[in-house]
Amino acid sequence: MRISLDAMGGDHAPRTTVEGAVETVNETDDIEIVLVGDRELLQKELKRKHYPPERISILHTTQTVQMDDDISTAIRRKKDSSIRKGIELVKNQEADAFVSAGHSGVVMATALLLLGKSPGVHRPAIATTMPTLTGKFVLIDAGANVDTEPENLLQFALMGRAFSKRILGVEDPKVALLSIGEEDTKGNLLTKEAFKLIKNTDINFAGNIEGKDIFVGVADVVVCDGFIGNIVLKVSEGLADTIMKMLKREIADIKTGKIAYMLLKPALRNFKKKTDYSEYGGAPLLGINGTCLISHGRSSSKAIRNAIKLANEFAKQRFYQKIIEELSRYRDILSPQQQPEPVKTT
């Protein structure tokens, strides 16, 4: 597979993106990478690195989207950005997937603009993988949509299930709806309606799940509106950071702290490995006509490497077409939004 990589995207790009690309081609034998970005900068990063040269190429671009760029301005004014050119490769079938640790809003909007929604999809969604006590779960939507409709949540459930099953290898994924109580009747207007819709399908539906239970591992897929999903993702990230900082401070404050910290190091390393987002690589944007993965802005070379490998997996399976097939099976339930509005007679 040929992966198009936004080599300029991410807090530590292009160092980490180039490193990630080089590591990937050295570790695998079926992945080819197009580094999209400033040729001069990229060539400098590639210098003195060992890799099979026929498997890494450069597509030169003159513009870079900054993290604080306004989405619509970036799309209008930066037509030669690494994001746009990288996605164009997928559109023109010159690449099988696109990976970016850059401005996620611009990536989403550009992917939607150039590749388009898949037939039958109301709204594409971001599916992110998060660790639990016993494994991991898929959170969908993690921020692509706000103000969603119940039908959107049903589609997120179907897309998330397909991700869990086909990519993460869970046989019959348990899908739950993020809410404020386990009982069927708990929730807001959106989740109460979505609950009924999901219940009426063959989804292995675990019902409502409360925030405190998502990390316990009772559900393989947790479904929610993107506003809430993004807040859950960010709150989790912020809290995990804060807890580790507070713990380190407390450890530094006690007399036996230094020794304890030294003795602890392997445990902290294991913990970090299990909870590190970079292990999961990236979050796919599901429901578009093509494979597109969004990585964390803080991505290390390892995160980039894992994102490329995950993108490769999605592309090999032609996963986005599986989504189309999957959704088409539920056409009867999902039809309302696609039918034209009834003509008003009064």
Added chain:
Amino acid sequence: MRISLDAMGGDHAPRTTVEGAVETVNETDDIEIVLVGDRELLQKELKRKHYPPERISILHTTQTVQMDDDISTAIRRKKDSSIRKGIELVKNQEADAFVSAGHSGVVMATALLLLGKSPGVHRPAIATTMPTLTGKFVLIDAGANVDTEPENLLQFALMGRAFSKRILGVEDPKVALLSIGEEDTKGNLLTKEAFKLIKNTDINFAGNIEGKDIFVGVADVVVCDGFIGNIVLKVSEGLADTIMKMLKREIADIKTGKIAYMLLKPALRNFKKKTDYSEYGGAPLLGINGTCLISHGRSSSKAIRNAIKLANEFAKQRFYQKIIEELSRYRDILSPQQQPEPVKTT
């Protein structure tokens, strides 16, 4: 002040509630407590405990609301519950405040039914206190309301500010709106409208805050819809639990783990103290005609003790009347929901 305590509410009641009450009267000299619940059980718990007997009394009730009781059924069928009788004491001015670690939904609904909303309040809200790296912040609404309107969020901002200022002693509290990006234009329909409303007041408005920043301590008050607030609260609780469990497991798995753990104990104790919800006692239900605090179901005697002391503080200040005064200053902005709907002329 006289505090009415739901002595039957909470996972470890009435042991923890009675212990909490006894500890409180022994530590203070201006608090009197009415234990509301089963007289026989409470007398058994009180036996062999030392305390000034004139400061703890019992109001006998024959029913207890269970945690899995349906709210409307509990309200209809359990008219002699410790929750209802406890709140009636406040209504009849036989107590100055009510504290419960029982079924929070039933407490809220009963308080609303018996005490009513304060004049000018659209929707009462739960204000909960959470720890940050440097101190704490107030999250409002933490679960009293779902499907709120922008005006509700403005009222939450005003009530949360009053809590932060008058009870927690923050001089000019920084208020932020929980959203998915810092820019003014980020958010969903609800928060975008609320943003404009809050911006037009004298509130020290920090704008939108992302989930990752709430624990850093940049805002004293974080405002959101109760559906989201409850999820944030529960996700935080669940994640903190999970992180500690994972860390302990990793520590147990390494050779030097036992020694490290022993050396760490004082640090872990300090960490726990700083992050323990029981330090904060309880979450006030703001916007009702009276003082009512909701404690965590898992409340220890210490959590109960801190909740009683916090309730005492709210009652002494007649805080609920301060809310009425505060909201009345914003009558012009807040009027829409209270005016009758305009008559349709077309």
